Amino acid sequence: MNTSRQLAEVERHDILKYPHRLNFYDKPPLDDVTIEEFEVCALNRLRILAEIESCYARNRPFDELCSITRKQCEKYLPMDASTSKTDLDAQRRVDHLGHFVLRLAFCRSEELRRRFVKAETALFRVRYDLEGQVAPLDRRAFLNSRAFAWVQVDSQEKAMYASQLQSSSLGTKDEEYYKVFCPPLTTFSVAQQYAQVKWTRVPDLVEKRRVFLKGGWAYVPSRDQSSIVFQEFQMNLEKALEITAKALPRLDEDTRLVPLLNNLSQGFLAGVPSEWNATTAGDEIKADMVDELARKHFPACMRNLHDNLKRDHHLKHFGRLQYGLFLKVLGLSIEEAMLFWRRSFSGYTDDQFNKNYKYNIRHSYGLEGKRANYPAKSCQQILTMDQPGSTDNHGCPYRHFSPDNLQTALLSMYSAQGLTSADIPEILSTVKAGHYHVACTRVFEITHANRGVKKGEGVGGGESITHPNQYASRSRELEKAAVEAAKVEDGDVVMAG
Amino acid sequence: MAVEELDPSSPEVMLAFYRRLYPFKSIFKWLNHEHTPTRLFTNREIAYTLQSDVYLRYNSFTTFEEFKKQTCTLNPTRFEIGPVYTARPRDKKTIRPGAFQPIQRELVFDIDMTDYDSIRTCCSGADICKRCWGFIAAAVRVLDSAIRDQFGYKYLLWVYSGRRGIHLWVSDREAMELTDEQRRAIANYLTVVQGGKDMHKKVNVRIGTKDPVLPASIQAALELLIEPFGDLILEDQDCFKKDEGWEDLLKLIPNEQVTAKLRTKWNSDEGRSSEAKWKDLRDLVKDMLKKTPERAAVKAAMEDIILQYTYPRLDAEVTKHRNHLLKAPFCVHPKTGRVCIPVDPEIVDEFDPKLVPTVGQLLRELDAAISEPGSEEHTDWEKTSLKPYVDMLDRHTAGLMNEVRIGKRAADMSW
Numbered sequence: 088m089n090t091s092r093q094l095a096e097v098e099r100h101d102i103l104k105y106p107h108r109l110n111f112y113d114k115p116p117l118d119d120v121t122i123e124e125f126e127v128c129a130l131n132r133l134r135i136l137a138e139i140e141s142c143y144a145r146n147r148p149f150d151e152l153c154s155i156t157r158k159q160c161e162k163y164l165p166m167d168a169s170t171s172k173t174d175l176d177a178q179r180r181v182d183h184l185g186h187f188v189l190r191l192a193f194c195r196s197e198e199l200r201r202r203f204v205k206a207e208t209a210l211f212r213v214r215y216d217l218e219g220q221v222a223p224l225d226r227r228a229f230l231n232s233r234a235f236a237w238v239q240v241d242s243q244e245k246a247m248y249a250s251q252l253q254s255s256s257l258g259t260k261d262e263e264y265y266k267v268f269c270p271p272l273t274t275f276s277v278a279q280q281y282a283q284v285k286w287t288r289v290p291d292l293v294e295k296r297r298v299f300l301k302g303g304w305a306y307v308p309s310r311d312q313s314s315i316v317f318q319e320f321q322m323n324l325e326k327a328l329e330i331t332a333k334a335l336p337r338l339d340e341d342t343r344l345v346p347l348l349n350n351l352s353q354g355f356l357a358g359v360p361s362e363w364n365a366t367t368a369g370d371e372i373k374a375d376m377v378d379e380l381a382r383k384h385f386p387a388c389m390r391n392l393h394d395n396l397k398r399d400h401h402l403k404h405f406g407r408l409q410y411g412l413f414l415k416v417l418g419l420s421i422e423e424a425m426l427f428w429r430r431s432f433s434g435y436t437d438d439q440f441n442k443n444y445k446y447n448i449r450h451s452y453g454l455e456g457k458r459a460n461y462p463a464k465s466c467q468q469i470l471t472m473d474q475p476g477s478t479d480n481h482g483c484p485y486r487h488f489s490p491d492n493l494q495t496a497l498l499s500m501y502s503a504q505g506l507t508s509a510d511i512p513e514i515l516s517t518v519k520a521g522h523y524h525v526a527c528t529r530v531f532e533i534t535h536a537n538r539g540v541k542k543g544e545g546v547g548g549g550e551s552i553t554h555p556n557q558y559a560s561r562s563r564e565l566e567k568a569a570v571e572a573a574k575v576e577d578g579d580v581v582m583a584g
Numbered sequence: 585m586a587v588e589e590l591d592p593s594s595p596e597v598m599l600a601f602y603r604r605l606y607p608f609k610s611i612f613k614w615l616n617h618e619h620t621p622t623r624l625f626t627n628r629e630i631a632y633t634l635q636s637d638v639y640l641r642y643n644s645f646t647t648f649e650e651f652k653k654q655t656c657t658l659n660p661t662r663f664e665i666g667p668v669y670t671a672r673p674r675d676k677k678t679i680r681p682g683a684f685q686p687i688q689r690e691l692v693f694d695i696d697m698t699d700y701d702s703i704r705t706c707c708s709g710a711d712i713c714k715r716c717w718g719f720i721a722a723a724v725r726v727l728d729s730a731i732r733d734q735f736g737y738k739y740l741l742w743v744y745s746g747r748r749g750i751h752l753w754v755s756d757r758e759a760m761e762l763t764d765e766q767r768r769a770i771a772n773y774l775t776v777v778q779g780g781k782d783m784h785k786k787v788n789v790r791i792g793t794k795d796p797v798l799p800a801s802i803q804a805a806l807e808l809l810i811e812p813f814g815d816l817i818l819e820d821q822d823c824f825k826k827d828e829g830w831e832d833l834l835k836l837i838p839n840e841q842v843t844a845k846l847r848t849k850w851n852s853d854e855g856r857s858s859e860a861k862w863k864d865l866r867d868l869v870k871d872m873l874k875k876t877p878e879r880a881a882v883k884a885a886m887e888d889i890i891l892q893y894t895y896p897r898l899d900a901e902v903t904k905h906r907n908h909l910l911k912a913p914f915c916v917h918p919k920t921g922r923v924c925i926p927v928d929p930e931i932v933d934e935f936d937p938k939l940v941p942t943v944g945q946l947l948r949e950l951d952a953a954i955s956e957p958g959s960e961e962h963t964d965w966e967k968t969s970l971k972p973y974v975d976m977l978d979r980h981t982a983g984l985m986n987e988v989r990i991g992k993r994a995a996d997m998s999w
Contacts, residue, residue: 197682250800286735287758290765290766290768291769293769293770293773294768294772296789296791296801296802297791299800300734300801301733301734301736302734302736303734303735303737304736442637474779475780475781476780477781478702478781480780481780482780484782487779488780488782489779489783489784489835492782492784493782496782
């Protein structure tokens with residue numbers, strides 16, 4: 088009975104054009120496609136990818152990203168497991184086709200390629216994980232269908248490096264990832280399987296020191312082998328996109344496709360808000376105003392940089408970058424910025440300042456070098472990129488200060504605005520749990536309570552801080568509103584009685 | 585009688601140095617991996633810093649003679665080596681921007697003494713003495729063994745940076761071809777001391793929630809660092825002697841009973857040596873009940889302290905990107921006049937930055953040597969104390985070239 092069912096399945100696999108739900112997209116679709124189908128497949132897939140991008144932009148944890156993506160997939164790109172009776176080939180063909188159309192649309196610039204690879208790899212991860220939960224055998228079959236060139240580590244070698252392997256296979260801080268990807272962690276045993284690959288194939292595991300390294304080989308425990316698969320997927324796609332980009336000029340002859348592809352790639356760019364850009368006209372600020380603004384409206388990271396700048400008359404490179412771009416977006420023009428930095432670096436001669444810092448400041452305003460108009464750094468960038476070294480001041484105080492320094496810093500920065508030591512334990516406990524933006528949002532709520540901001544309201548509608556400029560501009564909006572309200576009350580236009 | 589020091593910032597001195605002493609051929613062979621120029625040399629960016637502080641990027645050369653000629657013409661204060669690009673850097677302006685990409689580059693590391701300013705007690709800022717070199721020596725030992733043993737690279741060239749740091753250039757084929765992502769991985773893998781000025785505990789690398797342990801690679805580093813911690817931190821630098829020093833130490837111990845006891849004791853005994861203080865801490869741990877979580881926590885903290893004070897502090901940005909420029913070996917540091925010579929990691933402890941030859945000293949040696957008529961100018965370094973260092977680079981390059989030759993021969997057999 089059982090065997091006959093298995094047999095039936097095997098037969099079905101044979102007749103299916105797409106035997107697996109997962110796909111490495113090695114070969115392009117070669118059938119005829121109508122122009123509508125071409126567009127619809129691509130648009131539906133694009134919706135999913137855009138959602139994934141916005142999850143990244145909002146810094147959502149991976150399990151949330153997973154559930155959101157799955158919902159989107161059910162809606163726009165349903166794919167049933169191999170046991171289902173639906174027309175599997177048709178579903179999988181749509182998946183295949185959509186992927187390749189978007190490759191055409193997104194291969195044309197470095198930036199688009201990078202984003203496409205990131206979103207597609209995330210989609211693959213979500214599906215790979217789902218397949219592992221609902222159809223582990225199918226996933227195994229899929230993996231077996233490709234050669235991943237990993238060498239199983241034999242028991243002799245395993246015994247030789249037992250203690251080193253053990254320490255790399257212990258629990259991990261990256262629990263978010265694990266909840267999603269791994270069965271409950273088993274303690275180390277000889278039964279644990281390891282695969283040996285060149286370390287360059289698993290840079291993500293190396294970076295987090297989750298594999299044991301010896302002579303350039305990484306010993307990857309079986310629970311982390313998915314990492315090799317994702318890396319392979321990503322590398323394949325990167326290479327394929329570059330090849331497509333080179334071949335693309337020849338496609339330009341088809342006048343029906345080019346506008347369509349242009350339209351698709353623009354949709355990807357416009358659909359997703361990823362940076363803060365909200366300087367309203369007439370909002371320009373002057374160098375003289377920075378001190379007061381800092382006191383009243385700046386989030387802790389910028390307050391800290393400002394205070395350090397006042398004290399030391401200097402900031403190191405990443406500090407200048409983080410603070411300078413923030414001020415730029417806040418509305419400080421290049422002339423005012425030059426004035427501000429010149430005054431702040433009071434210990435330097437004009438000559439030193441012009442030689443060492445002027446270029447840098449002009450560069451961040453897009454006036455030097457490649458003339459890019461750099462956006463201000465978001466919380467995500469501040470939290471995860473360019474980690475402060477032992478003598479740096481930049482970064483996020485909630486993350487990069489030790490608890491007692493954070494406490495002192497917060498009280499000295501914000502007690503004038505209503506932060507008391509009674510509020511500290513709550514903030515510190517959020518910090519301890521790693522929710523730095525929640526802590527920052529809470530400080531915003533406390534310091535703006537006199538403007539009517541209630542707990543849980545955040546920067547409006549319960550939204551939490553994701554960008555230092557968002558903090559500052561909301562704070563200024565609230566002040567402006569309060570001033571207006573005061574005017575109205577004082578004036579003679581008061582009607583309500 | 586004190587000999588008047590030749591000023592390294594004078595153009596005449598630098599020109600004489602480039603014309604007569606700088607080992608262009610050795611540098612060429614080291615970058616090129618072969619005797620005849622390949623893309624590794626011809627598509628390589630050289631960036632000059634001129635006497636007027638103008639920075640000239642995207643120079644490239646087809647031969648080492650051309651390299652020497654241009655260097656003598658421009659007579660820079662120093663120059664830096666960048667990546668190998670898809671095309672010749674000097675043609676950059678004529679190439680479509682997308683087609684000009686860095687593809688290969690030695691894997692490089694930079695350790696700078698300024699990152700140790702918060703712990704060293706002997707000097708600060710730009711100063712360096714034999715005593716602070718201990719930090720660099722410990723860092724070199726850890727990094728050298730990690731890269732050879734864990735990453736399996738063989739061709740490591742350590743170069744003194746001329747003032748207060750050291751550079752490492754890894755020339756293995758695989759290392760040359762690493763992507764930025766892989767370079768970032770290796771830099772982060774090797775970065776252990778993290779957190780800004782306002783973070784006391786800068787070492788947070790343990791894994792596991794119950795009885796967290798150090799990753800195997802860092803355990804190995806720790807074993808190399810126990811000795812330098814004793815010699816350097818406790819004895820030589822005496823880091824915990826002053827109030828600030830030991831207060832910093834107490835902040836790293838996660839047990840209030842222990843810190844309270846130590847604080848009382850140390851307050852009443854001003855000037856108690858670091859060694860004695862570290863022993864006090866160890867004695868307290870010995871008295872704690874075995875196998876309790878408290879004892880394990882303090883012991884783990886002690887290991888983390890050793891790492892925080894001695895583990896290499898990398899300038900990770902230098903490592904992360906292929907297109908980062910780094911000062912070439914054998915350049916002269918414009919402030920100190922010292923030559924950036926290769927350093928043998930085996931005897932890095934004995935290295936004394938104050939004994940590194942200066943450009944002035946070398947030129948005097950050259951004047952003292954009787955010049956033989958008709959001898960080639962660009963091998964004049966053989967008559968000076970630069971010779972052992974150029975020989976060191978040449979030996980290093982010979983190994984590298986041999987490897988390339990073997991690799992090529994194997995490829996030739998593929999028919």
